[in-house]
Amino acid sequence: MNFPFKQAACILDQLISHGFEAYVVGGAVRDYLLDRPIHDIDVATSAHPADVVSLFKRTIPVGVQHGTVAVLFGGKPFEVTTFRSETGYDDFRHPNKVDFVLTLDQDLMRRDFTINALAMDRTGKIIDLFEGRADIAHRQIRTVGRAEERISEDPLRIMRGIRFTSELCFTLGNQERAAFLEKSALLKNISVERVNQEMVRLLAGRGVQEAIGILFETKCIHALPLLENAELHSGLSGVRFSILQSVEERWAAFLIGLGIKNTHEFAKAWKWSRETERKVTRLIELQNVRRLADWTPESVYFAGEDDAKAADRLLAASGVVNEAYLSLLEQQVIELWRSCPIHSRSELAATGNHFLHWSGLKPGPWLAKVISQLEKDIVNGNVENDLEVIESWFKRWQITQKKQS
Numbered sequence: 001m002n003f004p005f006k007q008a009a010c011i012l013d014q015l016i017s018h019g020f021e022a023y024v025v026g027g028a029v030r031d032y033l034l035d036r037p038i039h040d041i042d043v044a045t046s047a048h049p050a051d052v053v054s055l056f057k058r059t060i061p062v063g064v065q066h067g068t069v070a071v072l073f074g075g076k077p078f079e080v081t082t083f084r085s086e087t088g089y090d091d092f093r094h095p096n097k098v099d100f101v102l103t104l105d106q107d108l109m110r111r112d113f114t115i116n117a118l119a120m121d122r123t124g125k126i127i128d129l130f131e132g133r134a135d136i137a138h139r140q141i142r143t144v145g146r147a148e149e150r151i152s153e154d155p156l157r158i159m160r161g162i163r164f165t166s167e168l169c170f171t172l173g174n175q176e177r178a179a180f181l182e183k184s185a186l187l188k189n190i191s192v193e194r195v196n197q198e199m200v201r202l203l204a205g206r207g208v209q210e211a212i213g214i215l216f217e218t219k220c221i222h223a224l225p226l227l228e229n230a231e232l233h234s235g236l237s238g239v240r241f242s243i244l245q246s247v248e249e250r251w252a253a254f255l256i257g258l259g260i261k262n263t264h265e266f267a268k269a270w271k272w273s274r275e276t277e278r279k280v281t282r283l284i285e286l287q288n289v290r291r292l293a294d295w296t297p298e299s300v301y302f303a304g305e306d307d308a309k310a311a312d313r314l315l316a317a318s319g320v321v322n323e324a325y326l327s328l329l330e331q332q333v334i335e336l337w338r339s340c341p342i343h344s345r346s347e348l349a350a351t352g353n354h355f356l357h358w359s360g361l362k363p364g365p366w367l368a369k370v371i372s373q374l375e376k377d378i379v380n381g382n383v384e385n386d387l388e389v390i391e392s393w394f395k396r397w398q399i400t401q402k403k404q405s
Ligand code: ATP
Pocket: 025, 026, 027, 028, 039, 040, 042, 110, 111, 112, 113, 116, 117, 154, 156, 157, 160
């Protein structure tokens, strides 16, 4: 077999020519065998970090205490990690002791799943000590060694395991399933950031439906933030995630399916970025509005074309509308959007300054109110987007405001 990781060949060659062993390991080998796109190529070597630093021109010490140096090559970073073993995980986060070891075999033993414990040497030969290739063929997630032990060492492996079932559409081994159930409470010790990271990938995977089923079946779901009482009632179990495109849409469907109303509290507990919270909140709101009424030029304008389409996908995913109508609904949104005379506030012929000038007033909340009313009137075809027309519209608006107050 030829060595398929051409970009990493020079790194291996450099290490080998200086008397060290070097292999491509982990996810890259797994994804190569699965014919999946390869994201990053990790290298395991007998060279110590100081040797790695001295052998390459450009390196970054990303985790020297764990034996990892990033080597920049051809504009890309490659993580080069010294063969190591790990013992003890007192804080469930970092192994409290990392020992450099002499052989690849020892290094492969510390890895989480058999499919991730594969290595490839420079000739393209695969080193497979734990039947990882057979598990790839059977599409199975199995731990290296006894599942309970490996989970107790590092409970994040539960989330990783379930995430891989989703991403790869693999099944979880029976012993792993039993161990996840037995050890599910240990997940509470894992930092929210890492759990969230895995959950995002789990939700984004093609096998998300089954993966969520595993989260419930193993009771792991109840160890996750704010999901102590989550139930897989028909809401969530019926959601057709495959219809949904972005991870925010999938989060929205997840929360809707679970009947979780307080998105802000959830976002805080899961330490979402502001942007994620904003987007998920908006999608949930839009699909709520959409449940009650069809799109109009005004509602599509304020939703934006993409979010309006996403809200329709959410309705289809939860079975409120039939999936067969989705492309029709999308076409409707596209047409309404196209029919809008403007597509954002910045396209208004008048700016805030015009209103200040025409009114002689100081800026205040009235300005936002007037601009938003103008957007509505223009989008609904009541006013032309023309400066002079807007000026007389504004005068009329001032009069009605005075009358009202
Ligand atoms: P992907 O990059 O698609 O997430 P990956 O398998 O490359 O998949 P990484 O997180 O990049 O995952 O880790 C690289 C390798 O390090 C894994 O393939 C696995 O061998 C090992 N590994 C990662 N996390 C753990 C862990 N928590 N316990 C044991 N081994 C791990």
